[in-house]
Amino acid sequence: MTKTILVADDSRTIQQAVELTFRSTEFRVVPAANADEALHRLAELAPSVVLADVVMPGKDGYQLCTAIKGDASTARIPVLLLAGAGDPVDEGRARAAKADGHMKK
Numbered sequence: 001m002t003k004t005i006l007v008a009d010d011s012r013t014i015q016q017a018v019e020l021t022f023r024s025t026e027f028r029v030v031p032a033a034n035a036d037e038a039l040h041r042l043a044e045l046a047p048s049v050v051l052a053d054v055v056m057p058g059k060d061g062y063q064l065c066t067a068i069k070g071d072a073s074t075a076r077i078p079v080l081l082l083a084g085a086g087d088p089v090d091e092g093r094a095r096a097a098k099a100d101g102h103m104k105k
Helices: 012-021 035-045 061-069 091-097
Strands: 003-008 027-032 049-053 079-083 101-104
Touching (some): 003 012, 003 035, 012 027, 035 049, 035 061, 049 061, 061 079, 061 091, 079 091
Parallel strands (some): 003 027, 003 049, 049 079, 079 101
């Protein structure tokens, strides 16, 4: 069975890197350019995991994570925060958002 990774990142390069990484696996990668698009797609996709960039225009990855974890219908979906070298993860915000983990891009 195919599993879905929803990648919420405003960088097309990061979206493509994740797609290439999982190309030969059972995972299907679906990109979202921002948090609002990711939230809109959650219901239709029922992703296995969400990767959320901590720095995006509009809502950031922390806010996206908070929205996902705050909704009973999506709270079970693991959310990993993505951070660039110049944008370290704020551990306090990550905990408050109930993120399942984080990693560097």
